[in-house]
Amino acid sequence: MHGSNKELEGLQANLELLIDKKNRLAQALIIAYDEEKKFALQRQVQELEADIQKTCTQISALEQRKPDHLSSGTTTPHVSSGKKIFFSYSQHDRPYLDQLLRHMASLRRLDKVAPWTDSDILPGEEWDDTIKTTLAQADIILLLVSSDFLATDYIWKVEITTAMERHAKGEARVIPIFIRPCDWNGMPFGKLNGLPSKAKPVSSYADKDQAWVEVVEGIKRVL
Known part of the structure; x- marks a missing residue:
């Protein structure tokens, strides 16, 4: 090289x-x-x-x-034609997000999905504006539900509110992904069918890979 x-x-x-x-x-x-x-x-x-x-x-x-x-040709980024996916999560749950992204690799390589996280914010960009703009353009919004997720003010005031408004208008699909046990009853997304099945948190599975496969299979059904 x-x-x-x-x-x-x-x-x-x-x-x-x-x-x-x-x-x-x-x-x-x-x-x-x-x-x-x-x-x-x-x-x-x-x-x-x-x-x-x-x-x-x-x-x-x-x-x-x-x-x-x-x-020549090395600076042109690939533009995916897949569904734009926004991940709403707490920084405390970043390891879970990374696991999910790895399990979604096949969907990404097949251009079925175009995942976006806050790590994609470029130098010099206003992170608040970028998050709000990306959230407003997403086709699918995944909520990685945990106690830290529910305790984060920005998620509650901006991300959940916007996600549920867009879901109600039919502009986007919101899917709760239950990653750690917490009391989410009564939350705005509580009426939505989430993943894994029966709202069993990913952390409760003896085989975490099996849990993520179930999550990815559920996502594939709405692409």
């Missing part, structure tokens, strides 16, 4: 890690109550934004130095 390609791939991988870390901290900042903790999180987010900008500059400079025969 050409040396510049290796360097470029390394920078792009590092950029993804920085963006993911910044998004996690930004989400934690939303739910932080302690002022000292908020200040510390804000400083970390600012430092990461500076690192992200620096890395983007390095990538841009490297791409400009690459010969045409190396750079």
Whole structure:
């Protein structure tokens, strides 16, 4: 592999890690109550934004130095024709989201779905506006239900409210995915049929892979 390609791939991988870390901290900042903790999180987010900008500059400079025969065709992103899927989840449940995304890999590779998470927010984008815009355009909205999900103010005030309004208008389909036991009775989405069957949380399965297969099979039925 050409040396510049290796360097470029390394920078792009590092950029993804920085963006993911910044998004996690930004989400934690939303739910932080302690002022000292908020200040510390804000400083970390600012430092990461500076690192992200620096890395983007390095990538841009490297791409400009690459010969045409190396750079040609490498910057055009693939546009999926699949259903746009928005994941509403708590950062505490990120491991569950990652597991679900891995199990949905076949649907993504077949262009059946176009998953979107907050990790896809680009450097310099307003995260609040981006989330609201993506939520308003999604075909399917998956709610990853847990106690932390229900306790997150932003999810309650923005994501659940918008999701249920769009579901009621027939603009999108909302599917609760029960990942950890919690008291969700009386919630706006409580009347909807969720996954896995009988609202059994994924964490309650002895074989988690079996639970996710059941979830993915349910999603496939509405594509």
